[in-house]
Amino acid sequence: MAKIAALSGFPEWLPAERLVEQHVIDVFREVAELHGFSGIETRAVEPLEQMLRKGEIDKEVYVLRRLHAEDDADGESSDPSRTLGLHFDLTVPLARYVLEHQNDLAFPLRRFQIQKVWRGERPQDGRFREFYQADLDVIGQDTLPGHIEAEVAVVMAEILDRLPLPAFTIHANTRRLSEGFFRSLGLEDNAAVLRSLDKLPKIGADAVRALLREEAGASEEQAEAALAFASIRTRDASFADQVRALGGNGEMVEQGIAELTAVIERVEAAVPGVVVADLSIARGLDYYTGTVFETFVTGHESLGSICSGGRYDSLASDNRHTYPGVGLSIGLSRLVSRLLSAGLAKPSRPVPTCVLVSVADEQHRGASDEAARQLRRRGIACEVAPTAAKFGKQIRYADRRGIPFIWFPGTDGVADEVKDIRSGEQVPADAATWEPPAEDRVVRILGSEAEDSAAKD
Amino acid sequence: MAKIAALSGFPEWLPAERLVEQHVIDVFREVAELHGFSGIETRAVEPLEQMLRKGEIDKEVYVLRRLHAEDDADGESSDPSRTLGLHFDLTVPLARYVLEHQNDLAFPLRRFQIQKVWRGERPQDGRFREFYQADLDVIGQDTLPGHIEAEVAVVMAEILDRLPLPAFTIHANTRRLSEGFFRSLGLEDNAAVLRSLDKLPKIGADAVRALLREEAGASEEQAEAALAFASIRTRDASFADQVRALGGNGEMVEQGIAELTAVIERVEAAVPGVVVADLSIARGLDYYTGTVFETFVTGHESLGSICSGGRYDSLASDNRHTYPGVGLSIGLSRLVSRLLSAGLAKPSRPVPTCVLVSVADEQHRGASDEAARQLRRRGIACEVAPTAAKFGKQIRYADRRGIPFIWFPGTDGVADEVKDIRSGEQVPADAATWEPPAEDRVVRILGSEAEDSAAKD
CATH class of the missing domain: 3.30.930.10 (Bira Bifunctional Protein; Domain 2)
Known part of the structure; x- marks a missing residue:
């Protein structure tokens, strides 16, 4: 080139x-x-x-x-x-x-x-x-x-x-x-x-x-x-x-x-x-x-x-x-x-994505797609992990991009879970009803005052 | 030129x-x-x-x-x-x-x-x-x-x-x-x-x-x-x-x-x-x-x-x-x-404006501004009439632009009124609470099917 x-x-x-x-x-x-x-x-x-x-x-x-x-x-x-x-x-x-x-x-x-x-x-x-x-x-x-x-x-x-x-x-x-x-x-x-x-x-x-x-x-x-x-x-x-x-x-x-x-x-x-x-x-x-x-x-x-x-x-x-x-x-x-x-x-985060939906293995990509679809239906921006790498690697992928949440689709009757990557908190969740905190729903543009108060938290 | x-x-x-x-x-x-x-x-x-x-x-x-x-x-x-x-x-x-x-x-x-x-x-x-x-x-x-x-x-x-x-x-x-x-x-x-x-x-x-x-x-x-x-x-x-x-x-x-x-x-x-x-x-x-x-x-x-x-x-x-x-x-x-x-x-109308706020006379333009401000505060797009012409002329102005509603600010304790220009219906209204019908709130883009069904009404 x-x-x-x-x-x-x-x-x-x-x-x-x-x-x-x-x-x-x-x-x-x-x-x-x-x-x-x-x-x-x-x-x-x-x-x-x-x-x-x-x-x-x-x-x-x-x-x-x-x-x-x-x-x-x-x-x-x-x-x-x-x-x-x-x-x-x-x-x-x-x-x-x-x-x-x-x-x-x-x-x-x-x-x-x-x-x-x-x-x-x-x-x-x-x-x-x-x-x-x-x-x-x-x-x-x-x-x-x-x-x-x-x-x-x-x-x-x-x-x-x-x-x-x-x-x-x-x-x-x-x-x-x-x-x-x-x-x-x-x-x-x-x-x-x-x-x-x-x-x-x-x-x-x-x-x-x-x-x-x-x-x-x-x-x-x-x-x-x-x-x-x-x-x-x-x-x-x-x-x-x-x-x-x-x-x-x-x-x-x-x-x-x-x-x-x-x-x-x-x-x-x-x-x-x-x-x-x-x-x-x-x-x-x-x-x-x-x-x-x-x-x-x-x-x-x-x-x-x-x-x-x-x-x-x-x-x-x-x-x-x-x-x-x-x-x-x-x-x-x-x-x-x-x-x-x-x-x-x-911006409150560098990408529009609110949730990375993880993929357990390529055979279960369809389940991840379905969870993502349910989230998007309610206006929650998400992407599905590009590879079914180890979960630790998928978490680091989300973290590196600035995506605040990672979603783990359940398998075999186990409930889905969602993890807040910033706090580490992980809870059971339903893709049809889960709501991110209002401030995470879409990207917000923070002024310098907002930055100051965020820094104080 | x-x-x-x-x-x-x-x-x-x-x-x-x-x-x-x-x-x-x-x-x-x-x-x-x-x-x-x-x-x-x-x-x-x-x-x-x-x-x-x-x-x-x-x-x-x-x-x-x-x-x-x-x-x-x-x-x-x-x-x-x-x-x-x-x-x-x-x-x-x-x-x-x-x-x-x-x-x-x-x-x-x-x-x-x-x-x-x-x-x-x-x-x-x-x-x-x-x-x-x-x-x-x-x-x-x-x-x-x-x-x-x-x-x-x-x-x-x-x-x-x-x-x-x-x-x-x-x-x-x-x-x-x-x-x-x-x-x-x-x-x-x-x-x-x-x-x-x-x-x-x-x-x-x-x-x-x-x-x-x-x-x-x-x-x-x-x-x-x-x-x-x-x-x-x-x-x-x-x-x-x-x-x-x-x-x-x-x-x-x-x-x-x-x-x-x-x-x-x-x-x-x-x-x-x-x-x-x-x-x-x-x-x-x-x-x-x-x-x-x-x-x-x-x-x-x-x-x-x-x-x-x-x-x-x-x-x-x-x-x-x-x-x-x-x-x-x-x-x-x-x-x-x-x-x-x-x-x-x-588009459902040719302009973003939902409401034309009329002006009774130039001395009362401030009241019209205030009504418009209250409507806008709740996301209702409006403009204030450019001239305090006779109301009939202001209504025609709104009609020509495709604005569906005209607002009449009340004076001397009389309530405001709002008129649907299409139906002619005029009712008392409060700029702090009035809601247009959901389909009029913002401009919608109608496909040809929607046109058909609208034509049937």
């Missing part, structure tokens, strides 16, 4: 690790469906032309060609309009899907989508070339009520709340509030102000104050007010009074306050203690047209925002319709990678 | 159709896990060199290049050993995964894998360029007991049995039986005999008889016996006596009989009435080294085999180990496509 080497940037999990990734995907889907979101998948490829409309990404696209395309009449590789690339996100495909299928979709469309995306970036700093994104969007046809922004944030909060994460915080701001405030200060170059404030964490208040004066034309007083605005962080609607106290006023400011208040209050009602109004958030405010979200995990701020998004007024449009949306996206592989590498989540 | 067109060969489902695909995937995973199979995913790309070892597929591979690769030092496109292609099946990646991770895997490895694969074939005859495969394999390290062949067939039978399929039949044969039988007839060119018999459905017995004489050097008597052998089809182990009556004897024949009997009896015990010993199966017997399986759906034979596989003695090997396996693969997208196009399966 040729030598086998891992490909940098293309992560691959071992079976036990995949259980954690699958759990994260399952939670996302379960919560999204509870909120009436439909799952879709789009094809992995889009015409290169369509993807290049997002100029910043053009270096990162993987282009496809058929190995022998030059030999045949198809000619894909020579006609650029037919060149296909792997999608680098799930937003470009969603826009195309919405336009392509608009006559068959009900709007507002509530859709989630969990798929791999590909970017030809240099794999470094935990950036992958192939990774899962998990997206959640509500897309309206021509109109989309403002309160959807709060609603999507609630769904995100509930998803994150059910994941085996340490404490996380969803930071929310809204374009209208920032823009309205800067306007009511007399600062008209909104983009320049946002660009300056975006640098706050990196270069500090003094440097940003200078930038505001040089780049955004702010007076000392205006710069001071902008900095004070950006320092506002509240867990409730009290940010509003602070904004007003700094001189924020006018219709736009009040609209922004109402929007952001709705977001904070609805998320707080659904998942207490996770959302914060954070008026320093500037990134994305020039792209999104309403509320914008970023999410950070306590102690893992180096991950950056694990879940971001907001409102955009036009996902797509054609001659007949415009499609505004509110969307959030989790960089799922990156998050799972951290959960695994930091020991934040692990 | 550029014009939007579907890409031939890249199927994409609408949300309701995706529910059917997701169901098939869920069933596969659930049954596989019940049997102790671990789910894995491999990266979508493999080095082109590795994939080209399977010569027959080389025209079909999609090769990747980074859009601006020629501009930088990475040079992937110029170094063929670093050229990547999209995997065209899940077997080549599994072989590489097993070798790469062999020190971290427990053998026999029981793994399932459900992922998209890509083939640059001309999209015709229902062939896709991007499609899901669902694979199930048991991989041993150096050895793998023969009874695993029966075990994998059982898992497949249970998966297929739970899918919304019309009647299906798993046809099994084993190489040792065919080869042993032909040898005991005195026919040594096993490959030529198999090649001839493989043409039976297309060219008929007379033409195959001629082929056997010309290509496999068979006498008239030998050709007749081979044809009689290939006509054996039994639902139980009685094929054995028929084989012996035709002159089959010797160790290889008896081994083959024992193998195939074990498969038939184990599958019959698990899922009665689906397996058949079919000694006409020749395809793949030169590739597989033990039992071989093909599966046909009654009335949909034009689909070809929806699930095929068998035993292979070497999935992969390196200096230290050889990895034999038994595997089965479902062409999942092709199957789902037929389920949808032939109306064999459809």
Whole structure:
């Protein structure tokens, strides 16, 4: 065989690790469906032309060609309009899907989508070339009520709340509030102000104050007010009074306050203690047209925002319709990678199997099959020992795989027995009725707290 | 916007159709896990060199290049050993995964894998360029007991049995039986005999008889016996006596009989009435080294085999180990496509939402949110109406989406009410305790029989 080497940037999990990734995907889907979101998948490829409309990404696209395309009449590789690339996100495909299928979709469309995306970036700093994104969007046809922004944030909060994460915080701001405030200060170059404030964490208040004066034309007083605005962080609607106290006023400011208040209050009602109004958030405010979200995990701020998004007024449009949306996206592989590498989540066992059914000898394999069938009928995952080795060896086999129970089918009228490999306890049991402890029935994903308490036992 | 067109060969489902695909995937995973199979995913790309070892597929591979690769030092496109292609099946990646991770895997490895694969074939005859495969394999390290062949067939039978399929039949044969039988007839060119018999459905017995004489050097008597052998089809182990009556004897024949009997009896015990010993199966017997399986759906034979596989003695090997396996693969997208196009399966409703919670006016949206939260707490999927339109309009909104229930939160001490949109019945209800009928709780996938009985109601 040729030598086998891992490909940098293309992560691959071992079976036990995949259980954690699958759990994260399952939670996302379960919560999204509870909120009436439909799952879709789009094809992995889009015409290169369509993807290049997002100029910043053009270096990162993987282009496809058929190995022998030059030999045949198809000619894909020579006609650029037919060149296909792997999608680098799930937003470009969603826009195309919405336009392509608009006559068959009900709007507002509530859709989630969990798929791999590909970017030809240099794999470094935990950036992958192939990774899962998990997206959640509500897309309206021509109109989309403002309160959807709060609603999507609630769904995100509930998803994150059910994941085996340490404490996380969803930071929310809204374009209208920032823009309205800067306007009511007399600062008209909104983009320049946002660009300056975006640098706050990196270069500090003094440097940003200078930038505001040089780049955004702010007076000392205006710069001071902008900095004070950006320092506002509240867990409730009290940010509003602070904004007003700094001189924020006018219709736009009040609209922004109402929007952001709705977001904070609805998320707080659904998942207490996770959302914060954070008026320093500037990134994305020039792209999104309403509320914008970023999410950070306590102690893992180096991950950056694990879940971001907001409102955009036009996902797509054609001659007949415009499609505004509110969307959030989790960089799922990156998050799972951290959960695994930091020991934040692990499966309660490395395999789905709850019970290994032993085999006394090959002549009695049928009895073992029957016991396994009875257990499976009640949803208890089991496998039958691959060989009729000595029982000690079969026990070690189960132990090595992390299977918690081993089943001994009785012969000649003797009752079956089941042994808990961890405690060594062995008791008579009936395959038609035996129940494992609830915590052993299916694989559970344990967070680090659960690990701690398990370690104490 | 550029014009939007579907890409031939890249199927994409609408949300309701995706529910059917997701169901098939869920069933596969659930049954596989019940049997102790671990789910894995491999990266979508493999080095082109590795994939080209399977010569027959080389025209079909999609090769990747980074859009601006020629501009930088990475040079992937110029170094063929670093050229990547999209995997065209899940077997080549599994072989590489097993070798790469062999020190971290427990053998026999029981793994399932459900992922998209890509083939640059001309999209015709229902062939896709991007499609899901669902694979199930048991991989041993150096050895793998023969009874695993029966075990994998059982898992497949249970998966297929739970899918919304019309009647299906798993046809099994084993190489040792065919080869042993032909040898005991005195026919040594096993490959030529198999090649001839493989043409039976297309060219008929007379033409195959001629082929056997010309290509496999068979006498008239030998050709007749081979044809009689290939006509054996039994639902139980009685094929054995028929084989012996035709002159089959010797160790290889008896081994083959024992193998195939074990498969038939184990599958019959698990899922009665689906397996058949079919000694006409020749395809793949030169590739597989033990039992071989093909599966046909009654009335949909034009689909070809929806699930095929068998035993292979070497999935992969390196200096230290050889990895034999038994595997089965479902062409999942092709199957789902037929389920949808032939109306064999459809979701009980097109969206996950069970209840639309109406909104009396925007001031009372919080009450609607709270009712929805209480319902969701007990796993009842709901969405809150996007606008506080007139109730008639909200009811039509739910109806159009296929949501079966609409909830009216009470105000000022009046009880909540819930309306079944289909029957029109409206009753007082408490969001903390109300239960929808069991059949409405979550989306179910209805087979065509269920459709029939539903139509009778």
